[in-house]
Amino acid sequence: MRLLGVLGGMGWSATAEYYRRLNEGVDARLGGLHGARVLIHSVDFQPVDDAENAGDWDGMARILVEGAQSLQAGGADGILLAANTMHAVADQISEALDVPFFNIAEATARSVGESRQRTVGLVATATTMAHDFYTRPFQERGIEVILPLEEERPEVDRMIYEELVHGIIKDTSRKAFRQVMQGMADRGAEGIVLAGTEIGLLLEEDDSPVPLHDTTTIHVEQALDWMLADD
Structure with missing residues (x-):
């Protein structure tokens, strides 16, 4: 089994979910007492968030490249970034590595x-x-992407950063997400991409009028396929 490096901490609840799903996936595929070979570098999220809010993409990239390179130095055979938003600097991270980097947006677009x-x-x-x-x-790939209405986006962002990143689950937020997803379905969406690694902690298939694409699930499945592939 290949050793996977997980660059996490953005936020910790998503990183914990990745660790759980990776191990459940290995258990399901191999059985016995098998577990995922995982090396985790969990960053302090605040400086990363500060850089994001300032539009300082170079500053964000420096922090994440350093973390990714530490995983490579620790023996990781491939690396994933356990956050959607921080893929804004995915190219810089990938270019700084000599091992495969698994891009969540690419994996999700391919799955869709x-x-x-x-x-x-x-x-x-x-x-x-x-x-x-x-x-x-x-x-x-010729796939049209519909966004929430302009006036809905700040509340979606708030629920992610003020609640889900901290592991806080609220029924009121579930209801708000349902309304947003219904609106997009009414405007023609055939499916909904949950492009926040924590959103899957709140929502299930029954919450959406159309099929959900949970990016964390997709990312984990891609990593498992690679980790357990025959060389």
């Missing part, structure tokens, strides 16, 4: 393409919704 859906809704942080680093892989 395989579902044959041509229009999907995207719920994510304000940064992810405001830039094309996440939607570009979808557009390259």
Whole structure:
């Protein structure tokens, strides 16, 4: 089994979910007492968030490249970044490594393409919704991406950063997400991409009027396929 490096801490609840799902996946595939070979570098999220809010992408990249390189130095055979928004600097991270880097946006766009859906809704942080680093892989595959209404986006961002990142689950937030997803479905979305690694902690398939694409699940499955592949 290959050793996977997980660059996490953005926030810790998502990193814990990655660790749980990776181990459950290995257990399901191999049985016995097998567990995932995982090396985790968990960053202090505050400086990363400060850089994001300042639009300091170089500053964010420096922190994350350092973390990714420490995983490589520790023996990781491949690396994933356990956060959607921070893929704004995915290219810089990938270019700084000599091992494979698993891009969550690319993996999700490929998975959506395989579902044959041509229009999907995207719920994510304000940064992810405001830039094309996440939607570009979808557009390259001819998939249209619908965003929440302009007036809905600040509340979606708030629920992610003030609640889900801290592991806080509220029924009122679940109801708010349901309304946002229903609105996107009404505007033509055939599926909804949960482009926040913590959103899957709050929502289940029954919460959406159309199929959900949980990016954490997709990312983990890609990593498991690679970790357990025959050389």
